[in-house]
Amino acid sequence: NAGVTQTPKFQVLKTGQSMTLQCAQDMNHNSMYWYRQDPGMGLRLIYYSASEGTTDKGEVPNGYNVSRLNKREFSLRLESAAPSQTSVYFCASSEGLSPNYGYTFGSGTRLTVV
Amino acid sequence: AQTVTQSQPEMSVQEAETVTLSCTYDTSESDYYLFWYKQPPSRQMILVIRQEAYKQQNATENRFSVNFQKAAKSFSLKISDSQLGDAAMYFCAYKAGNQFYFGTGTSLTVIP
Numbered sequence: 231n232a233g234v235t236q237t238p239k240f241q242v243l244k245t246g247q248s249m250t251l252q253c254a255q256d257m258n259h260n261s262m263y264w265y266r267q268d269p270g271m272g273l274r275l276i277y278y279s280a281s282e283g284t285t286d287k288g289e290v291p292n293g294y295n296v297s298r299l300n301k302r303e304f305s306l307r308l309e310s311a312a313p314s315q316t317s318v319y320f321c322a323s324s325e326g327l328s329p330n331y332g333y334t335f336g337s338g339t340r341l342t343v344v
Numbered sequence: 345a346q347t348v349t350q351s352q353p354e355m356s357v358q359e360a361e362t363v364t365l366s367c368t369y370d371t372s373e374s375d376y377y378l379f380w381y382k383q384p385p386s387r388q389m390i391l392v393i394r395q396e397a398y399k400q401q402n403a404t405e406n407r408f409s410v411n412f413q414k415a416a417k418s419f420s421l422k423i424s425d426s427q428l429g430d431a432a433m434y435f436c437a438y439k440a441g442n443q444f445y446f447g448t449g450t451s452l453t454v455i456p
Contacts, residue, residue: 263444270448271448272348272435272446272447272448272449273435273446274446275443275444318387320389322389327441329375329376329377329439329440329441330377330396332377332379332391332394333389333391333444334391335381335388335389335390336388337386337387337388338387338388340387
């Protein structure tokens with residue numbers, strides 16, 4: 231089925247460990263996004279990629295890096311995980327940045343940092 | 345600054361009844377879009393309905409409709425003939441330019 235695929239679905243890390251969250255979309259969308267979802271705070275944008283080869287910071291980029299590997303894939307890396315990064319992470323894609331494009335979301339990654 | 349406020353953390357409705365979820369937003373933009381997303385326990389965020397700010401007519405998708413009051417910056421979601429499968433978190437979202445802002449969500453319970 232067409233859509234946004236995230237891996238892994240669940241992950242537990244120790245403080246200081248690193249990991250990469252993977253995201254791939256097969257809808258030929260130009261723009262991709264990483265959000266985190268915390269209780270009582272809705273979704274907050276971490277990084278986004280307007281198109282292949284470009285990335286930009288969102289609202290909460292500290293502690294994260296991203297790579298737009300190609301048009302399909304957009305990864306999120308935690309270099310040194312901290313308990314404050316315990317959250318549910320969502321990848322999303324859209325045809326472009328124009329406001330009239332809604333997002334297609336992945337099913338999320340629940341990350342726990344202990 | 346753009347903010348989206350959902351003042352009802354939790355709502356409940358009897359099956360087959362109608363429920364309205366509230367959303368207000370703050371913006372200085374004239375061209376923007378508003379969305380309602382549903383997040384069931386599976387975590388998948390699903391687009392329910394969207395509204396273009398320049399359109400006066402309220403959007404409708406089957407049992408889901410909105411009441412868009414541009415001057416009041418209000419964008420409520422009405423669910424008619426509620427079904428058990430409607431139970432989920434509902435997020436209101438505002439989009440202008442290249443930024444998408446989400447509210448904190450309303451948890452909807454459907455009572456059989």
